[in-house]
Amino acid sequence: MSPLLEIERITAGYGPVQALFGVSLRMEEGQVVALMGRNGMGKTTTIRCISRLLPLTGGTIRVAGQDIARLSIPAVARLGVGLVPEGRRCFAPLTVAENLIVAARPGPWDMARVCTLFPRLAERMGQVSATLSGGEQQMLAIGRALMTNPRLLVLDEATEGLAPVVRQEIWDGVRALKAQGLSILLVDKSLREICAVADRAVILERGESAWAGPIDDLTADLSDRYLGV
Template sequence: MSLLSLQGVEASYGPAQALFGVSLEIGEGEVVALMGRNGMGKSTTIKTICGMLAASKGELTFDGHDLRQLPSHRIARLGVGLVPEGRRCFAPLTVEENLIAAARPGPWDMARVAELFPRLEERRTQAAGSLSGGEQQMLTIGRALMTNPRLLILDEATEGLAPVVRQEIWAAIARLKREAGLSILVVDKSLKELAAVADRAVILNKGSNAWEGRIAELPADVAVRFLGV
């Protein structure tokens, strides 16, 4: 049984339909990449999973719970942790305050997050707004981990970061897969890095499934057509 299952999900922004029957499965401990050009429905799919946008049709379940019937805070309490696009730290709060703001009991605590991202321990008493972009991204990932999720969703977690910081984030994702056994849904554009961590990839095109499989088996013509690479 899949931890997360989307079957034929449709969703709209008012009269404008954005998802046209999206299907997606993530098992326990599995890492799945969600890919596609900009505007193809990736972030909309994440919003629908997290209850920020209502699904108008289809089935959407997490650990057997019907997510279509639940508000966002209930979905989070089931064990869905989101690292949103654009970081969105609580800028006036310190690093420590950001981390404990949504903390829930479990194996992820301040010490474990600091082990994954040592720079957060060094900046513990600094205001989040004073951190670099890369440090803010580490903080946002750490904050999501402090909710002790069963599924971690990363929406463009490396976008706009310096190459050296991007590699730190990818190394952390690989470690989460290897050591924590988390289920992860990751949205990103980097085929090379995704291929190293993802078990499977799902490509969306105009709000519909266009391809699914192992990234290593992605045909070149499909990559060019749907990813532009």
């Protein structure tokens, strides 16, 4: 069986500025993989490439065995990539319920199940999403991605800028999703939380994958070298 996600030596950039110089990553169905690295190393850029928001200049990305190079953004979503982008981005004028409904595709995830995962959303279904707290917007962004019934959930800095107690609610949600067998690719600053939930890690350094392995092999030396400030 093909891996769920297979990234082979991809390169990409922004106009004349090259940002990725050879990122490789492989993840199997059911895994939680952390994409790590200091600021500006190419994590978000890699994620943009996976969702087809940014074209590749080289290399290959396959989702469930299918090369996505020629697919449209919605086609990649239909293949099963559910993105929760950096900075959340809900549809501000829409209510919580509307945000969820517009994303919906058939599958086990519906509004009721999203509300079970994040009960706070249940209390705010009629509220306009622009007026939600940061944590609630993040829960909504995750809920919206789940409504697409993804095979692969991609979380880019899902806990950034949130109060510790709210961050904990998000991590509880991520752990629950993992327990339900969902495959998750995640980027986050909290090494402790990543180590508690991820199966594997891939570390980027200046747009290249520098290390990959089981999370338990990520020693203090490695994290000092690649993640320390």
